[in-house]
Amino acid sequence: MSPAERRICFNLDELINMAGDLMRIADDLRTHAVEDVDARLIDMVADQLLARAFGAD
Amino acid sequence: MTWMRATEDGATREEAKAKLLEAEEEYQRARADDYVTRLIRDEAMVEAHRAGLSSREISDLLGGIGQPNVVRARRRATTRREVIPGGLLSPSDAVRASGLRPKEFISAVREGQIRSVEPVPGVLAFRSEDVRGLSLEMRPAADESSRASHLLQPR
Numbered sequence: 253m254s255p256a257e258r259r260i261c262f263n264l265d266e267l268i269n270m271a272g273d274l275m276r277i278a279d280d281l282r283t284h285a286v287e288d289v290d291a292r293l294i295d296m297v298a299d300q301l302l303a304r305a306f307g308a309d
Numbered sequence: 310m311t312w313m314r315a316t317e318d319g320a321t322r323e324e325a326k327a328k329l330l331e332a333e334e335e336y337q338r339a340r341a342d343d344y345v346t347r348l349i350r351d352e353a354m355v356e357a358h359r360a361g362l363s364s365r366e367i368s369d370l371l372g373g374i375g376q377p378n379v380v381r382a383r384r385r386a387t388t389r390r391e392v393i394p395g396g397l398l399s400p401s402d403a404v405r406a407s408g409l410r411p412k413e414f415i416s417a418v419r420e421g422q423i424r425s426v427e428p429v430p431g432v433l434a435f436r437s438e439d440v441r442g443l444s445l446e447m448r449p450a451a452d453e454s455s456r457a458s459h460l461l462q463p464r
Contacts, residue, residue, distance in 0.1 A: 264415075272411040275401050295401045302400035302411070303433045306418040306425060 267305045274298040318361065325360035326370060329353040333371050351382045358383060397426065397434035406437070407444040417443055 262270070275298050281291040332346070332353035339346040357367055364376040393399050398406055404414045417423050423443045425433045
């Protein structure tokens with residue numbers, strides 16, 4: 253078992269796929285379930301992943 | 310609390326109650342599916358809560374919709390408030406507004422075709438006009454419907 257403080261790395265394609273999937277889930281929630289709060293929260297996670305994908309530290 | 314302050318607080322509560330009832334009436338008239346009237350009703354609940362009404366009082370005022378529903382509505386209204394200032398788009402909204410695939414948008418950022426701004430430390434955003442420019446540059450012939458154009462409207 254690796255130590256808890258070990259950094260977990262994803263490559264760019266993995267990040268892009270995760271962000272894309274989350275955005276699709278958020279879109280579905282907005283469109284079909286009218287769950288704005290959950291959609292917004294999911295977008296916030298996607299924003300974090302996108303920021304990393306853009307090259308932010 | 311002074312008499313004047315108590316009177317002012319009472320007036321604020323009454324004003325918030327009146328606004329909430331008006332918003333609820335409009336919401337009921339438009340029927341529950343109307344998104345805009347629901348937004349206005351949710352905001353009125355937040356204001357009523359700020360004016361000192363409890364979730365129970367708000368629920369009673371609206372015909373017993375239940376405290377959990379009041380809490381949910383307040384949470385919806387609070388979450389909707391933009392962290393990103395007007396005229397700027399969050400990364401996910403920028404991708405949507407551009408009509409590009411996430412991979413294309415990310416490549417454009419990494420290659421410097423579009424620059425992000427940092428309105429708040431640690432928060433990245435994009436200017437609407439830059440997103441529109443990138444979109445037209447990369448997909449000049451794209452159907453408008455493929456872009457989430459409503460995100461590019463000035464707020």
